[in-house]
Amino acid sequence: MAFVEKKLPADAPVVDKALNWVDSRFPLTKLWNDQWGKYYAPKNFNFWYIFGSMAMLVLVIQIVTGIFLVMHYKPDATLAFASVEYIMRDVPWGWLVRYMHSTGASAFFIVVYLHMTRAFLYGSYRKPRELIWLFGFAIFLCLMAEAFFGYLLPWGQMSYWGAQVIVNLFGAIPFIGPDLSLWIRGDYVVSDATLNRFFSFHVIAIPLVLLGLVAAHLIALHEVGSNNPDGIEIKDNIGPDGHPVDGIPSHPYYTFHDIFGVTVFLTIFSAVVFFAPEMGGYFLEYNNFIPADSLKTPPHIAPTWYFTPFYSILRATTSEFLFVVQAGAVAYVALIWLTTKLPQMLKIAIAAIALIAIAGMMPGALDAKFWGVVLFGGSVMILALLPWLDVSPVKSIRYRPDWHKYVYIVFGIAFVTLGYLGVQAPSPAGERVSQVCAVIYFGFFMLMPWWSAMGTFKPVPKRVTFAAH
Amino acid sequence: MKLLKKLIAVLAFAPAMVLASGGTFPLDRAPDRSTDMAALQNGAKLFVNYCLNCHSASAMRYNRLKDIGLTDDQIKQNLLFTGEKVGDLMKNTMSAKDAKDWFGAVPPDLSVIARAKASGDGTGADWIYTYLRTYYKDDSRPSGWNNKVFPSVGMPHVLWELQGVQEEKLVEEKDPHDASKKVHKFVGFDLVKPGTMNKIEYDNAVGDLVAYMQWMGEPAQSTRKRLGVWVLLFLATLATLAWRLNASYWKEVK
Numbered sequence: 026m027a028f029v030e031k032k033l034p035a036d037a038p039v040v041d042k043a044l045n046w047v048d049s050r051f052p053l054t055k056l057w058n059d060q061w062g063k064y065y066a067p068k069n070f071n072f073w074y075i076f077g078s079m080a081m082l083v084l085v086i087q088i089v090t091g092i093f094l095v096m097h098y099k100p101d102a103t104l105a106f107a108s109v110e111y112i113m114r115d116v117p118w119g120w121l122v123r124y125m126h127s128t129g130a131s132a133f134f135i136v137v138y139l140h141m142t143r144a145f146l147y148g149s150y151r152k153p154r155e156l157i158w159l160f161g162f163a164i165f166l167c168l169m170a171e172a173f174f175g176y177l178l179p180w181g182q183m184s185y186w187g188a189q190v191i192v193n194l195f196g197a198i199p200f201i202g203p204d205l206s207l208w209i210r211g212d213y214v215v216s217d218a219t220l221n222r223f224f225s226f227h228v229i230a231i232p233l234v235l236l237g238l239v240a241a242h243l244i245a246l247h248e249v250g251s252n253n254p255d256g257i258e259i260k261d262n263i264g265p266d267g268h269p270v271d272g273i274p275s276h277p278y279y280t281f282h283d284i285f286g287v288t289v290f291l292t293i294f295s296a297v298v299f300f301a302p303e304m305g306g307y308f309l310e311y312n313n314f315i316p317a318d319s320l321k322t323p324p325h326i327a328p329t330w331y332f333t334p335f336y337s338i339l340r341a342t343t344s345e346f347l348f349v350v351q352a353g354a355v356a357y358v359a360l361i362w363l364t365t366k367l368p369q370m371l372k373i374a375i376a377a378i379a380l381i382a383i384a385g386m387m388p389g390a391l392d393a394k395f396w397g398v399v400l401f402g403g404s405v406m407i408l409a410l411l412p413w414l415d416v417s418p419v420k421s422i423r424y425r426p427d428w429h430k431y432v433y434i435v436f437g438i439a440f441v442t443l444g445y446l447g448v449q450a451p452s453p454a455g456e457r458v459s460q461v462c463a464v465i466y467f468g469f470f471m472l473m474p475w476w477s478a479m480g481t482f483k484p485v486p487k488r489v490t491f492a493a494h
Numbered sequence: 495m496k497l498l499k500k501l502i503a504v505l506a507f508a509p510a511m512v513l514a515s516g517g518t519f520p521l522d523r524a525p526d527r528s529t530d531m532a533a534l535q536n537g538a539k540l541f542v543n544y545c546l547n548c549h550s551a552s553a554m555r556y557n558r559l560k561d562i563g564l565t566d567d568q569i570k571q572n573l574l575f576t577g578e579k580v581g582d583l584m585k586n587t588m589s590a591k592d593a594k595d596w597f598g599a600v601p602p603d604l605s606v607i608a609r610a611k612a613s614g615d616g617t618g619a620d621w622i623y624t625y626l627r628t629y630y631k632d633d634s635r636p637s638g639w640n641n642k643v644f645p646s647v648g649m650p651h652v653l654w655e656l657q658g659v660q661e662e663k664l665v666e667e668k669d670p671h672d673a674s675k676k677v678h679k680f681v682g683f684d685l686v687k688p689g690t691m692n693k694i695e696y697d698n699a700v701g702d703l704v705a706y707m708q709w710m711g712e713p714a715q716s717t718r719k720r721l722g723v724w725v726l727l728f729l730a731t732l733a734t735l736a737w738r739l740n741a742s743y744w745k746e747v748k
């Protein structure tokens with residue numbers, strides 16, 4: 026087909042002509058309309074729906090401040106610590122850029138955790154949005170990697186020993202473990218080689234993947250359409266204009282809605298940046314103002330707060346706790362065999378895997394550290410299965426049985442408790458509590474195929490619940 | 495729900511358990527002189543005279559002291575002794591090997607020490623303020639000095655001429671865990687040899703020194719807070735406008 030360019034009248038404004046020229050060669054207007062301008066979103070979004078665009082804003086803050094930090098930072102074990110202080114003192118506005126970046130890291134996790142909470146509450150991961158969830162999950166993994174790699178760069182004591190502890194976890198893998206952790210570090214201890222490769226991952230590799238995943242997350246979202254607090258599909262109810270009757274174009278309504286949210290967010294963010302950038306030692310840890318020293322192990326090494334729920338699960342896995350895990354595995358297989366109609370072969374496979382795991386947890390077999398790493402990894406990876414674990418007939422918490430709310434509350438408390446205990450120094454009482462919370466954490470997900478279908482569900486409305494402002 | 499109650503009960507006690515387990519020396523609160531230029535200048539003088547001989551502050555430039563009201567000339571005449579330039583970093587000339595031989599450890603760089611020493615027990619300034627006031631004579635130590643906040647410290651009491659020499663005042667008490675034994679409980683200090691300052695003057699001087707070190711940990715801190723007020727005012731205004739703008743658009747959504 027021959028190239029046809031739409032003809033505009035000779036006296037059309039220059040802007041229109043220019044846009045027409047571009048649109049004939051690149052779907053600029055179409056892209057804007059599909060992704061935002063004429064993207065019809067449910068009109069009943071509430072407070073919980075602000076965190077997606079905030080995450081986007083924080084991503085931009087991190088990239089822009091990161092670009093400026095890299096201009097002055099030195100990824101060299103002998104210079105790194107001093108270069109951060111150089112940024113804080115001698116680079117014009119360096120302190121602001123650095124504090125925005127360090128506060129941004131924590132803000133990113135706060136916003137993303139709230140964004141995920143929203144998905145939990147309203148079943149936003151359910152069919153047909155499984156891929157949105159999986160892309161989002163991959164973004165979460167990237168964020169964790171990004172935060173982990175970035176945290177080594179200031180080259181303080183916590184940077185150094187945190188990286189040492191986490192890389193050593195790979196050493197728990199049987200046979201290949203020690204060589205694997207050596208390969209990751211590039212040296213026998215965390216050193217200049219490690220710093221350089223972490224720098225490379227932090228500023229190039231992970232951000233590239235992250236941006237791609239964010240694009241995929243948004244394209245998938247705008248393809249199937251947004252969920253909403255009622256968990257019903259607005260596309261089931263199309264009006265005469267061909268658009269969902271309960272949908273409104275994102276622009277201008279959600280544009281200005283999000284701008285309002287963003288200004289509130291920036292106010293809180295700035296309050297931290299300007300008045301409490303250390304945030305009581307949680308955003309910038311005190312120990313990290315001491316340069317890395319490979320000969321002095323700090324008495325208490327804790328990862329930054331956003332990793333601690335998962336880290337607590339690692340710490341909770343003692344050899345004693347493995348008996349609980351074994352008992353849990355037996356009970357779980359029995360539950361599957363007795364109550365599900367899965368194919369016989371699958372049941373046998375599950376039983377076989379459980380049996381191998383139970384054997385591996387026997388005293389004298391694989392040690393608790395290895396299983397701690399397995400549960401640590403499992404506690405993150407299990408999130409990916411959520412769309413298939415949840416089988417409740419309704420998506421939104423609003424129309425679930427009331428007792429489901431308590432299940433979510435208990436889960437939420439267990440998660441926060443794990444996080445709290447992870448920043449504390451280990452204690453016998455803390456260990457017990459974190460073990461109870463670890464059981465609740467895994468129980469919540471692994472039993473979801475059963476409990477999420479139980480109880481009396483409330484009728485779901487045909488139209489979204491919306492009160493005009 | 496029972497489980498939930500138990501969990502909450504355990505959590506409520508958790509901080510108490512942490513507190514009970516700590517046997518650290520309680521920290522005194524350092525006076526806040528972060529915006530008191532005279533105090534900061536006096537602190538800078540003490541710092542350069544007493545600390546910089548062995549320690550460095552290698553992130554700190556001498557001419558940054560202009561931020562606390564000194565001029566280039568004042569810095570040159572009063573604070574530079576060995577031919578440094580006013581734009582130089584506060585480095586010291588002692589070699590790491592000598593330091594190790596003399597004190598058993600290399601004296602740490604002090605640029606951000608006031609930030610590093612913060613903990614749940616108090617700010618970094620509190621720690622240094624208590625530390626510099628709790629040196630006591632201890633003949634069992636190689637240097638002849640020991641410290642309540644930093645037991646078995648390598649550094650001798652550099653400010654002893656100012657403070658004088660103090661000893662631990664101990665009273666014998668029954669061991670609460672074992673009635674047959676006695677323990678020595680620390681109740682305070684005895685000044686055995688007065689220094690050039692009395693207690694109030696010394697505490698005041700250390701207060702100035704600590705204020706300076708706290709300022710040096712982040713010279714931009716007062717700029718940051720001053721600017722922060724304007725940023726928050728601007729954003730609060732913007733948020734209010736954005737709120738009303740948003741409301742005017744959403745009025746038409748039925």
